[in-house]
Amino acid sequence: MATQKQKQELEEKLLGLVAARFQGDRRNAFTYYDADRDGRIGKEELKAMLADAGVGNGLTRWAWAKGIIEELDKSGDGTISWDEFAAAID
Numbered sequence: 001m002a003t004q005k006q007k008q009e010l011e012e013k014l015l016g017l018v019a020a021r022f023q024g025d026r027r028n029a030f031t032y033y034d035a036d037r038d039g040r041i042g043k044e045e046l047k048a049m050l051a052d053a054g055v056g057n058g059l060t061r062w063a064w065a066k067g068i069i070e071e072l073d074k075s076g077d078g079t080i081s082w083d084e085f086a087a088a089i090d
Contacts, residue, residue, distance in 0.1 A: 002067060009055075010055055010064075010068075011089070013053040013054055013055050014049070014053050014055070014089065015089065016053065017029070017049070017052055017053040017054075018089070021052070026085070026086065026089055027082070027086075029049075030082055030085050030086075033045045033046070033048060033049045035048070039081065039082065040077070040079035040080060040081050041079060041080045041085065042078070042079045043062070043065045043066065043069060043078070043079075046065040046068060046069065046080065047061045047062065047064075047065045050064055050065060050068075068080075072084045072085070072087075072088050
């Protein structure tokens, strides 16, 4: 489980990525990282997003992705849907 400080840093970096690369359009960011276009962001796709946001490093990013999916995945399918993503960053 991430600390409050880690969660705040994660949020700031992801929102910074969305602002800088996608002009604040969260839906476009989600679509961009949904590489297989299935309407969900899986672990590998999330790791790419985290890398672009500067979260963790090559050795720790898998743990970040695993923890984020565990926290956001309300449906239990091991991925993040648009609704789950939007709820987390709003």
